[in-house]
Amino acid sequence: MFSTYDVIVVGAGHAGCEAAAAAANMGSKVLLVTMNLQTIAQMSCNPAMGGIAKGQIVREIDALGGYSGIVTDASMIQFRMLNKSKGPAMWSPRAQSDRMLFSQKWRAMLEQTPNIDFYQDMVKGLLIKEQCCVGVITGMGHEIKATTVVLTNGTFLNGIIHVGEKKFGGGRVAEKAATGITEQLVELGFESDRLKTGTPPRVDGRSLDYSKMEEQKGDEEISGFSFLSVPAITPEQQKSCWITYTNQTVHDVLKTGFNRSPMYSGRIEGVGPRYCPSIEDKVNRFADKDRHQIFVEPEGWDTIEIYVNGFSTSLPEEVQFEAIRMIPGFEKAKMFRPGYAIEYDYFPPTQLHYSLETKRIKNLFFAGQINGTTGYEEAACQGLIAGMNAHLATQHKAPFILKRSDAYIGVLIDDLISKGTEEPYRMFTSRAEFRTLLRQDNADLRLTEKSYILGLASSERLKILKEKREAINYITNIINSLSIEPNEVNDYLNSIPTSPIIQKQKAAQLLLRPGIRLNELQAALPRLSEALMHNKQDALDEAEIQIKYNIYIEKERELVSKMSKLEDLMIPENFNYTHISALSTEARLKFISVKPRTLGQASRISGVNPSDVQILMVYMGR
Known part of the structure; x- marks a missing residue:
């Protein structure tokens, strides 16, 4: 019934979809196994992609050839570039998506990708032969062989859903949990633990009074996520989100359910995400605040369902309902379903190589929440890297590894592998x-x-990239070489206001001034505008950033160069730390546990001091 595959991907969430697409597009024969083919790439929590640092990750996924950016652009209902008041290093794209369209588009793209087969079943175990993963065992009893396996189980491994005093097994509401894999991996010597996450109630948008809320419109310019030309909405077509606030009355109602909250009663063992706390956690931790922000987000074009962002909770349903109706604009709210918490198994990621292959079992890769992360974007980028490396492993090629200086994806993976995590990891x-x-x-x-x-x-x-590079070089040369006369520009400079010039200046010198943007300079200088008129906006923006922030960019490049010396110093794979008596006990135990591959990685392990790294360097020299 089943042939042998190059790569089997278990789970079709954001990590699994990117893993399957990456491996297949690189040439592997892929099987994507999921418990429900109707929930491929489902947005289990909020219907949005990107945000602070997460937007950078989605753009990196797209730059590498992943699908998340394309799907987001094709399904967005609102776009905003966050942090535009700060420097460009902080700019982060975010899109509100149509939840159903997002999932449909992902499935369509996967089905149109050659080399991907699909199968609906639960994977209950792995086929292991001589410390190497050679396939999976499904709930129906099928043994499917493969050269490599990527596990992207999300919140499904022994998942338990909590609503007040009620609890039941599940990986998502109305979907059963996955069993068997954790138990087998623990028997094989893996360390596992529990984490938790939560989601807010969904409500009927027709029952809300938006006149009592602040409207949050999308940007007047939509740049999107993909570097390809993906048809997207116009600024005028965007749907608005809304902002309202809790109040002391809401908090008082919530407190009446604290004694029945699974979090406070101790029924939930796992640690929740520190940077995305439940509403009861916010009320408890920030008792001095008399209100908390609530984002009212539509779930799509053709639905009345509303996502109540900021009101994640696992309190009893009747407490949720009473409290939510005390929020301005929600006085007549009708609830579609209550919020809930879910706890699930994960495997501390210090048990992985940088390729996301496990150290204990060859050709077995982990990606997504199984590694202790939270968020679609964090999962998707791990899936992409795991899928790429699973394919490379089938070809007996060196793994693809991104350094901290290469990408946010490199930062995320290095943080996970070097430092581990005891709470759901989120990128900032x-x-x-x-x-x-x-x-x-x-x-x-x-x-x-x-x-x-x-x-x-x-x-x-690659063609688009080369054209962009050529355009950036052309624009930069024009701006650096074009001399501006005082009479051409002083009226504009006085209007900003900034000091007028008294002699010729290069356009680049003017652009370095705070408050001067290239598009405004072009509008004031017909000669400059004419010279740059045929260039695309992304190339103009990139050239402007490179000119304005060149000194800071060069300083960071120098720092990267210095740090790379430690990254280039490889530690032998079976290095014996027990004989180095000068090491602190904590450092020795951490080195034995993490098995750092370079001195750079060793220096970033929690609990390791600079003196420990110097001692290690001396012994390596010997």
């Missing part, structure tokens, strides 16, 4: 020490060529 710009280099606008310049060489990014992407 503050986690990236080279964020001036890792901007959302230049993801293609950083990554597309690397991916093309490996066979994932298409020739079309």
